Amino acid sequence: MEISEIKNILENALELDEVIVKGDGSHYEVIAVGAMFEGMNRVKKQQAIYGPLMGQIAANEIHALSIKTYTPEEWARDKKLMSLS
Numbered sequence: 001m002e003i004s005e006i007k008n009i010l011e012n013a014l015e016l017d018e019v020i021v022k023g024d025g026s027h028y029e030v031i032a033v034g035a036m037f038e039g040m041n042r043v044k045k046q047q048a049i050y051g052p053l054m055g056q057i058a059a060n061e062i063h064a065l066s067i068k069t070y071t072p073e074e075w076a077r078d079k080k081l082m083s084l085s
Contacts, residue, residue, distance in 0.1 A: 017034050019033075
């Protein structure tokens with residue numbers, strides 16, 4: 001599965017400000033940024049990302065998925081911290 005396909009699925013299914021997908025063909029990392037994560041616990045955030053991708057996971061097109069979710073404020077803060085290190 002192509003990285004661009006995963007990105008398109010998530011962008012079309014969810015209201016996200018930014019989606020970054022990295023991967024090597026079956027193992028992927030998703031970084032998703034959106035106000036929709038405001039007030040959600042970690043499990044709900046993961047479920048929000050897994051939901052639109054369940055067909056691809058069931059078909060074994062995605063074997064492993066690492067998910068990081070951020071609100072826009074969290075993302076801005078973390079990007080600032082990353083630039084300091």
